[in-house]
Amino acid sequence: MKILVVGAGIAGSGVAYMLAHDGHDVRIIDSVDKPHSGGYQILFDTVALRVMRQIGALGIVTDLSTPTATVTVARGQKELFRIPMSGYRSARRGDLVGAISQYAARRVPTTFGQELTGIQHTREGVNAHFADGSTESFDLIIGADGLNSTVRRLAVEIDRSYLYENGRHNLWVNVPGRIAGTTEAAILLGGGLGAQVFPYTDRDQTLVLTSFNLGPGRFAGAELLPRAAELLRTAGPKFAPFIEHVENASPDSIRTTRFAQIRAPHWHARNIVLIGDAAHCIDPLSGAGAHGGLVGGAIFAEELRRTPADVAGAATRYRRRLRPFVRAAQLLTAGVLERATARGLREKLSADRSLLGSALSVRRADVPRRSYATANPAQPIEGERSTPWI
Template sequence: MRILVSGAGVAGLSTGITLGNLGHEVTIVERAAHLRTTGSAIDVRGEALEVADRLGLLDSIRAHRVRMTESSTFIDPEGNRIAGMPVADVNDSPGDTEISRKDLAAILHAALPPNTGVVFNESIKTLHDDGETVQVGFASGNQRQYDLVVGADGLHSATRRLVFGPESDYLKHLGYYVALTELAPQPALEGASPLLNLPDRMVGIVCFKDSAVGVFTFRSPWIDYDYHDPAASKQILLDAYAGHQEWRIPELLDAVRNDPELYFDSVSQIQLPSWHSGRVVLVGDAAHCASLLSGRGTSIAMTGAWFLAESLRQHPADLAAALTGYEHLQRPRAERAQATAPPGGELLVPATQAAIDARNEHFRSLEPARQ
């Protein structure tokens, strides 16, 4: 089949590998000019490790392992250490591996088979599924026909909007916003990743390899703003932390003001009754965003790509059966990942000082057993 994949993130690249390995002719389009390489480290967990192994990528992933979460410590407003992160309590299996987004993107991109290509600065504008093929109109003005279109274009998926309707119909806001800003290397931290909690807010610096990222997460009801507008995103974040002089918050807010590529978004999930319609199917965050609070978005993106390919292999002459089979395999995994997000929010961003103190005391009580 001729297959179009929209989005060159983890879900899109993984899908390009698995479908390309089946012999399909796969084109991945990415609206950005390059692979996304910025942001915090991400996790390859549980069954995703098995997928990586079957694709021949596990050794490369483990060779690029970082220990950002293991080095994370909660601090007080003066920067003094209070407690460490209980990593064993949040991992799915002993082999769970943390890796920089840049390294994982490079590993996946290098593993694309010869019949799979990536086109940057391109995106889907229109879709018309006539039952036999999908006619795709691109932002560039080009038009092509495909046998299958895979939407792997994230939380704000254009593919999902064109086929399933407005994002607001399926988006569940979890009550938080998150921002990431690139920082200069932080040699004084010696690889540590300090996190400061204030009621309803968290701010920190996470370090891995030669990278440092300022992270912000704060509680808030839904905010109606244009997420395509960087100035609006910055102002929301600056307002959320206005007046706070604790630790290095003023310095980190200055970094926000000067960051031309600040990442800012709601912490939300996508909850769809079905992930496919006709010859269009969704994978990764476009289908079932669990949110960063779950720590499992990367892993279920990889398992989804594997199950989609396996279902197509098992039903080569029946696309409807293949897509139904993919959902049957993937949906329980996506639902489990989504269920972990609310507890993750309570862990990282307690609502009150009493809750912060109780969380820190609990983490301190765990430390002797981990030494």
């Protein structure tokens, strides 16, 4: 089968590698000019690491990451509880994505700087139209091109109808140093705000990611800096070294994003299938994006092996198997953030409904047991444990 994978991120690279191993003629394209580098934090849990091991890329992840420290959750200077992160690893997102895409490119032809502009269904398959004016026919197109997926917009979605936003905005600031010079991480609550304070693995630097309940509209990051600094100030003396750096962060060194999820009822249209954030973005705050994208790719590859002549059937079964995890993770992530930043009883009750829905949605989904590489698939992952979703 001739397959085009749009998006050379973690999900796209992973599923392309698996499908090429199964004997398909696979290509990857990405609109960016070169593999990613740098970036903010990303978390890999033991399930995502297991899939990386299956495709022989576990060493890449471990080389570019370190174990994630225990996370302390506090309101003001009062510690509420601790979250053990056994088996999780933290890395700089761009560096890891770039390394994984280059690993996949050893087996799968990969073109950077090529943009998909149109999709046309045919009796035999699907035609892809590119920005350079060329057209090529494929049996299957996989959209693994993220939250703002071109494939989803062209083939599955109508007027961004699958986008869920809740008025929360995130301010990303990198500051020098670490919490009291340790690898400790923290989640801070107070004043209708929430902040994740996570150290980087490759240098003496910390990410301060603050979430605000601002409603609709656009906001400049600079006007949010004083509120983020105030949350650090109320959290106690060990966060004091970060305050001045947050208050005085230059506009070109910060980033603002909106909380956003893709809650799509369908993940395919005939011979077009969505994988990862293109199908079911959970939001970077969740720490579950790599998990969902890699496991989803593995499940789809397994289902396509079962019925290679029936792409739609394979896509339907893939969605059915993965959706319970996605639904629970989306509701949990949104519910926790919305509860922490709620203004008034109505918003609190809405957040509580999301949290209840998450608890009711939890189901197990099997990770396919298959090796796509010569590496020993029985090699253990440090701290490996089961998760509540998979």
